[in-house]
Amino acid sequence: MRKWTKLWLAAMTAVSLNASALSDVNAETTTVDETSFEVNGQQFDLYESIYPQVEFEIGEGESIHDRIILNEDTLFASVDDALYVSNPGSNFEFVNEITGGKSYRDLSTFAWLYLIYDNGDMQIISPAVASADLLDTFSLEELVEAQYQDINFKLHGSYLNHYTDDIYEMYHYTKNFSPQIIADAYADVRRAEILQEQDPSNPRIQEILNDMYDSYNLLVERYDMSVSEEKAPYFEYFEGVEESSELDERESIIVEAFHKLPLDFQQRLARFGYMTHTDINNIIDVGDFDLSAMAYPAREIHFSEEYEIEPVIIYHEMGHIIDYSSRVYKDPALEEYKSFSDSDEWMSVHQAEWEEEGSYYHEPSESFAQGFAAYWIKKIEGTQTSDYGYENTDIADRPETEAYFEDLFAKLNIEG
Incomplete structure (x- = not known):
């Protein structure tokens, strides 16, 4: 069980989840502007996606991840907006192989829940669609778990297999996360917290949330560390x-x-x-x-x-x-x-x-x-x-x- 986190202050630099003085992004490895993200010489659009996603912008903030600001009015999407896939077949372990998802945001989104129809078609319940409107179909625990699974997927980075199967190239890809990944992960946390309001005393939901907070903190700590010139572990x-x-x-x-x-x-x-x-x-x-x-x-x-x-x-x-x-x-x-x-x-x-x-x-x-x-x-x-x-x-x-x-x-x- 995790107890508490202590911060080591490096000379001239303090880094925490909420307050720090971090250097600008290292231009040799990663660049970030309002629309794109570059790593290993490849440019990625930050916003394009076939799934409903939270809206965000890059603004001002004391730490790198604090500069990523969510529009919380866009946290949840209607099930009517869920991606519909005709006749996906029986093997859809990698969802993007059947959806045609190609963007960085598509590939880094993990849909843990699906609606399967009698004719074999399905709707993909991506994290933004996993709202309380689906409580007739899924349990509250499943909807919260869907948010947690998306964060873990982003944290472990298997979506990067789409870009390379070379271990030397992968070493460079795994260093950085795009701002969109941090935005989408924070949206997962906020959705889970809002869903918990439906049953605030449920111990299983609190357990999932605790695990989610740890995974999210690891994600943003890696993000902040990856773009800071002064490492304050x-x-x-x-x-x-x-x-x-x-x-x-x-x-x-x-x-x-x-x-x-x-x-x-x-x-x-x-x-x-x-x-x-x-x-x-x-x-x-x-x-x-x-x-x-x-x-x-x-x-x-x-x-x-x-x-x-x-x-x-x-x-x-x-x-x-x-x-x-x-x-x-x-x-x-x-x-x-x-x-x-x-x-x-x-x-x-x-x-x-x-x-x-x-x-x-x-x-x-x-x-x-x-x-x-x-x-x-x-x-x-x-x-x-x-x-x-x-x-x-x-x-x-x-x-x-x-x-x-x-x-x-x-x-x-x-x-x-």
Whole structure:
């Protein structure tokens, strides 16, 4: 259970969900004006859509996402405006394959509910259509869940598969969200809150809303971080963790190491967090190994409150964040994917220098993360991972690993 979020103030820059002094958008990677969004050299219209959508404009605001202003009179649309599809067939896992949706806004919209007619035709209940007018057909919980599912879809980014199946190109696409995505996600939150007014004491709806707030906050934190030149990472404290001077000292170590990363890598992260040691080791089963930290595809890194922090842990987890940024999903359930760590290039290195039975780095994703940590700690500090207690992972003993990351930096146009 999430408890509260603390903000680390970087020099000259304060970043929060509601107030910050953020730099202008990085023109080399992303540009935003009143009508369009550009990433990886491709221009996207912000407003075009085959679905009913909320209206918004880009105005003034203290934080980047606060500049996106909704017209709340357009939050909900009539079911009569829902997209009607004739004879879609039985396989419509990717809705846009049957609707003909092509715009960035179409592809990043997830319709969780449908009306199926006797003749096989259907209407797509996109988030704006999922109003209380449909309570004769869907439960209130389902209508709220539809808003939550749309936010999660935007957060995990599988819609980007439409643009590329190349992991190196995907790395660039996953960095940025368009303002339209933030507008549509905030509209999801507002719709869910309005729907909750129909049954304010319903515990299931409150549970969905709590999960939705967390996903939305992750989305806007990633958005704000991705366009800020000065990174001021968020810190979240989970249940059972109390603020202390010791954790403050650890946070300063984390921030110092974080700011030594290339800006492009910093812009990939949403937040850091602290969990109890028990909770972080209950997330996944790693056998006899003891977890001190954990990185997540949603771009979070959590540390055990009981472990001392040193740069190798931080860079290892950032290696996972870099790997997650390259994911190309193969299925709508997000269970199958390809990424840097299972590419032919890395697998060759892994098998030559890391694949050892019984080692924590036997898995390619773990060897990739540790390989990045070993490469980066040598590059910026001139040290080896064994200097921090990580035996048998030194980059000095792994020339293919060092060559791989040199090449990866060049392919991604990252200046180290």
